Amino acid sequence: MLEERHQPCNGHMLPNQQEIYQIIDLFECKRSNLIQILHQLQNIYGYLPDEVLIEVSERMSIPISEITGVVSFYSFFSTQPQGRHTIRVCLGTACYVRGGKKLIEKIQEILQIELGQTTADQRFTFEIARCIGACGLAPAVMIDNDVHRQVNSNKLKSILAKYE
Numbered sequence: 614m615l616e617e618r619h620q621p622c623n624g625h626m627l628p629n630q631q632e633i634y635q636i637i638d639l640f641e642c643k644r645s646n647l648i649q650i651l652h653q654l655q656n657i658y659g660y661l662p663d664e665v666l667i668e669v670s671e672r673m674s675i676p677i678s679e680i681t682g683v684v685s686f687y688s689f690f691s692t693q694p695q696g697r698h699t700i701r702v703c704l705g706t707a708c709y710v711r712g713g714k715k716l717i718e719k720i721q722e723i724l725q726i727e728l729g730q731t732t733a734d735q736r737f738t739f740e741i742a743r744c745i746g747a748c749g750l751a752p753a754v755m756i757d758n759d760v761h762r763q764v765n766s767n768k769l770k771s772i773l774a775k776y777e
């Protein structure tokens with residue numbers, strides 16, 4: 614039975630050493646299972662804060678530099694809290710030439726965050742993408758799994774309003 618966790622107001626679970634160790638032990642503390650272990654931990658906490666990486670390093674006797682190297686190598690790992698929705702503005706060639714860069718500036722203005730950041734209310738994380746397969750109707754923006762085509766600055770506010 615897992616120990617009761619404290620839940621902070623932003624909805625992200627605080628790391629719990631016993632829980633981290635349980636996950637590691639489920640994967641037999643094997644170095645070859647490191648990526649799966651990190652995946653499981655990211656599923657629990659929503660991201661991989663330093664405290665979690667340090668616990669993994671100590672429990673598995675793997676240098677912290679090696680663990681942070683793995684985490685930064687794979688784009689699906691994040692060391693920052695993620696928003697409830699992820700916006701990805703396509704900056705592939707077709708989208709870039711048809712206004713993708715302008716969309717980035719507009720989103721920065723609306724949400725008051727830079728690329729790679731998450732809004733203070735944890736609503737959106739803002740990233741870029743490379744071609745999401747909608748080149749014919751560029752510029753495209755992906756929010757979670759939805760692809761929005763022929764997006765322009767005027768449409769952006771109403772698109773974002775659909776995601777709470």
Ligand code: FES
Pocket residue numbers: 703704705706707708709743744745746747748751752753
């Ligand atoms: S370049 Fe943006 S969808 Fe292909």
